[in-house]
Amino acid sequence: MGDGVWSTSCRWGGTTRAGVDRASGRGRDKRPPTKAALSHALRSLEDDAEHVHGNPNIDPERIKDNRVMLPDGNGGLRPAGPGDSVESVLDDVEDRINNARGGVRRTTDKKTGEIKTVDVSPRSDVTETLEFIIQLDPEYTGKVVDMTDEQRADVREKLYVIVAEIQEQTGPENTVAVAEHWDEDNVHFQMFVVPVDKTGTLVGTRIMGEKKGDWSKFHDRLREKLRETGYDATFDRVAGGATHENIQAYKAQRKKAVSLAYERQAMEEARDTALAAQEDAKDLYSRAADRNDAALAAEERVDAKVAGLDEKEATLSALEASLTSRVTAAAKKEKTLAKRTEELDDREADLDNRAAGVEEQERLTRAAREAVQRRETAVTEKEKTVDDRDASVxxxxxxxxxxxxxxxxxxxxxxxxxxxxxxxxxxxxxxxxxxxxxxxxxxxxxxxxxxxxxxxxxxxxxxxxxxxxxxxxxxxxxxxxxxxxxxxxxxxxxxxxxxxxxxxxxxxxxxxxxxxxxxxxxxxxxxxxxx
CATH class of the missing domain: 1.20.120 (Four Helix Bundle (Hemerythrin (Met), subunit A))
Incomplete structure (x- = not known):
C-alpha cells in the first residue's frame, strides 16, 4: 500500500418498484428497481452458473468469495445462511413498506375549525430502499487479487466502520442487507436501508438530512471515525468515482450499470419466458401424442358403442311399443279404478253415516237398557216391598x-x-x-x-x-x-x-x-x- 492521504467514497441513491413509469424525457424516474439492484448486489445468494453479468469487472470464478450480511433481529448483522435468498430479502423489504406509513395529511373540520392529521399509505412510486456504495481509496486497498488475508481483514474492518456510521444515521433496525464484493478489481460494499424514521414514516433520502450541508457533515463524521482506526482519510472534497474517475465518468458508468441492470432483468425475463414456452411446447407435443392415441382408442370405442347403441335402439323400440300398450292398459285400468274408488268413497260415506246412526242407536239402547235395569231394580225392590207388605197383610x-x-x-x-x-x-x-x-x-x-x-x-x-x-x-x-x-x-x-x-x-x-x-x-x- 502507498503512503499519503486516502480518499473515502460513500454514495447513496434510492430504489423503487419495478412497475414505476420510466418513460424517457424530462422528469424521467432514474431510480433503479429494487429487485434488480438486490439481484446484482446479492448475486452470491443465487445458484445460477449460466448467468451472464453485465458488469465486465465481475469475475464469475470469485463470486463465491463475496459475503452477504443480513439483520439478526436484534439490531446486529449475521452471515446469510442456506435458507436466505434474494426473494426472502425482497419479502422483508415488502413487509417493512406495508407496515410503514407514507406520511400525514392535515384536514380542517369545517364545523369546529380544528386541524387534524390523518395517516396516508405509501405511494406506489415511493423510494423503497436507499442503496449505499462504500469504498476505500483503491491505492490503499490495491487489487483484490493481490491482497493478503491480513489486508482483507483490515479493509473489512474499516469498511464496517462506515457501515456502522450509516446505521447510526439511518437506524440499525432499518438495515436489510450488506453485500461484500470481492469478485471485482477493487473491493467495495453495497448496503440497503429502508428509510423509515422514528415515527414509522417513509422519508426517502431525507433520512440522511434535510439539507445538502447535512450530507457534508455526515462525510466529515465518517472520516473522523476512519482516522480513529488508522486510516488517514482526507477532508478534501474528491470528485472521483469508484476508480478515481471524474464525476461525469462515474455518472456515465452508473447510468450504464442501471441500463445493464434493466437489460439483465429483461434478458432474465425473456429467458424465463423462452424456457417456459419450450416446456409448454414439450408438454403440448406430449399431450398431442397422448390425445392422438386416445382419439384412436376413443374412435374404436365409439364404433363399438354405435353398434351397441343400434342394438339397444332396436330393443328400446320394442320395449317402447310394449310400454305403450301397457300404458294404454294402465290408463284404462286407472279409469276403472277411479270409478271404483268413487263408488267406494260413496259407500264409505254411507257406512260412516250408518255407523254414526248405529253408534247413536247403541247409545240410546245402552241408555234404555240402563233405564230398564234401573226400573227392574226398582220393580224388584218394589216387588220385595209388596211381598213383604202382602205377607204382613x-x-x-x-x-x-x-x-x-x-x-x-x-x-x-x-x-x-x-x-x-x-x-x-x-x-x-x-x-x-x-x-x-x-x-x-x-x-x-x-x-x-x-x-x-x-x-x-x-x-x-x-x-x-x-x-x-x-x-x-x-x-x-x-x-x-x-x-x-x-x-x-x-x-x-x-x-x-x-x-x-x-x-x-x-x-x-x-x-x-x-x-x-x-x-x-x-x-x-x-x-x-x-x-
Missing part, C-alpha cells in the same frame, strides 16, 4: 179372621141362646114381649158385630177411602138385610115365633156370606173393595 188378615171367627162364634152362641130363650118363653110371652125379646136378641147380636167391626177397617177401592167395618156393615144394613125402618118394625111386630127364628137364621147366613166375601177379597177377587 196376610198375617193381619189371618189374625183378623181368627178374631172375627171368634166374634161370630160368640155372636152365634149368644144369638142361639137368645133364640132358645125366646123359643122357650115364646108361648108364655105375649106378642109384645116376644117382639121385645127378638129385638133385644137382634140388638145384642148387632152390638157384637158392631164391637168387632169397630176394630176392623176396610178400603173402598172405588173411592180410595178407608172406613171401619162398622160403617160398611151399616151401609150394607141400610141397603140390604139390616134395614130397621118402621115398615120392617111393623112386620116384626106381626111375626110369629117361626118367622123370628127364620130371620135369625137369615142374619147368621148374611154374616157367613160376609165372611166368604171377605175371603174372596183376600184372594184377589174383584168385589169392589180391598183392604
Amino acid at each position: 196376610t198375617a193381619r188378615e189371618t189374625e183378623m179372621e181368627d178374631k172375627y171367627e171368634e166374634v161370630i162364634s160368640h155372636a152365634e152362641r149368644a144369638a142361639e141362646g137368645i133364640i132358645a130363650t125366646a123359643k122357650a118363653g115364646a108361648e108364655e110371652m105375649s106378642r109384645d114381649r116376644a117382639t121385645a125379646a127378638v129385638d133385644e136378641g137382634r140388638n145384642a147380636t148387632q152390638n157384637v158385630y158392631v164391637r168387632a167391626a169397630q176394630k176392623l177397617k176396610v178400603k173402598d177401592t172405588k173411592t180410595g177411602g178407608v172406613k171401619t167395618l162398622d160403617d160398611w156393615i151399616t151401609e150394607q144394613a141400610t141397603e140390604d138385610s139390616f134395614r130397621f125402618d118402621k115398615t120392617e118394625q111393623a112386620k116384626i111386630e106381626k111375626e110369629t115365633y117361626g118367622q123370628v127364628k127364620a130371620r135369625a137364621k137369615k142374619a147368621k147366613s148374611d154374616a157367613q156370606a160376609f165372611l166368604r166375601q171377605r175371603e174372596q177379597q183376600r184372594r184377589g177377587r174383584d168385589t169392589g173393595f180391598s183392604r
Whole structure:
C-alpha cells in the first residue's frame, strides 16, 4: 500500500418498484428497481452458473468469495445462511413498506375549525430502499487479487466502520442487507436501508438530512471515525468515482450499470419466458401424442358403442311399443279404478253415516237398557216391598179372621141362646114381649158385630177411602138385610115365633156370606173393595 492521504467514497441513491413509469424525457424516474439492484448486489445468494453479468469487472470464478450480511433481529448483522435468498430479502423489504406509513395529511373540520392529521399509505412510486456504495481509496486497498488475508481483514474492518456510521444515521433496525464484493478489481460494499424514521414514516433520502450541508457533515463524521482506526482519510472534497474517475465518468458508468441492470432483468425475463414456452411446447407435443392415441382408442370405442347403441335402439323400440300398450292398459285400468274408488268413497260415506246412526242407536239402547235395569231394580225392590207388605197383610188378615171367627162364634152362641130363650118363653110371652125379646136378641147380636167391626177397617177401592167395618156393615144394613125402618118394625111386630127364628137364621147366613166375601177379597177377587 502507498503512503499519503486516502480518499473515502460513500454514495447513496434510492430504489423503487419495478412497475414505476420510466418513460424517457424530462422528469424521467432514474431510480433503479429494487429487485434488480438486490439481484446484482446479492448475486452470491443465487445458484445460477449460466448467468451472464453485465458488469465486465465481475469475475464469475470469485463470486463465491463475496459475503452477504443480513439483520439478526436484534439490531446486529449475521452471515446469510442456506435458507436466505434474494426473494426472502425482497419479502422483508415488502413487509417493512406495508407496515410503514407514507406520511400525514392535515384536514380542517369545517364545523369546529380544528386541524387534524390523518395517516396516508405509501405511494406506489415511493423510494423503497436507499442503496449505499462504500469504498476505500483503491491505492490503499490495491487489487483484490493481490491482497493478503491480513489486508482483507483490515479493509473489512474499516469498511464496517462506515457501515456502522450509516446505521447510526439511518437506524440499525432499518438495515436489510450488506453485500461484500470481492469478485471485482477493487473491493467495495453495497448496503440497503429502508428509510423509515422514528415515527414509522417513509422519508426517502431525507433520512440522511434535510439539507445538502447535512450530507457534508455526515462525510466529515465518517472520516473522523476512519482516522480513529488508522486510516488517514482526507477532508478534501474528491470528485472521483469508484476508480478515481471524474464525476461525469462515474455518472456515465452508473447510468450504464442501471441500463445493464434493466437489460439483465429483461434478458432474465425473456429467458424465463423462452424456457417456459419450450416446456409448454414439450408438454403440448406430449399431450398431442397422448390425445392422438386416445382419439384412436376413443374412435374404436365409439364404433363399438354405435353398434351397441343400434342394438339397444332396436330393443328400446320394442320395449317402447310394449310400454305403450301397457300404458294404454294402465290408463284404462286407472279409469276403472277411479270409478271404483268413487263408488267406494260413496259407500264409505254411507257406512260412516250408518255407523254414526248405529253408534247413536247403541247409545240410546245402552241408555234404555240402563233405564230398564234401573226400573227392574226398582220393580224388584218394589216387588220385595209388596211381598213383604202382602205377607204382613196376610198375617193381619189371618189374625183378623181368627178374631172375627171368634166374634161370630160368640155372636152365634149368644144369638142361639137368645133364640132358645125366646123359643122357650115364646108361648108364655105375649106378642109384645116376644117382639121385645127378638129385638133385644137382634140388638145384642148387632152390638157384637158392631164391637168387632169397630176394630176392623176396610178400603173402598172405588173411592180410595178407608172406613171401619162398622160403617160398611151399616151401609150394607141400610141397603140390604139390616134395614130397621118402621115398615120392617111393623112386620116384626106381626111375626110369629117361626118367622123370628127364620130371620135369625137369615142374619147368621148374611154374616157367613160376609165372611166368604171377605175371603174372596183376600184372594184377589174383584168385589169392589180391598183392604
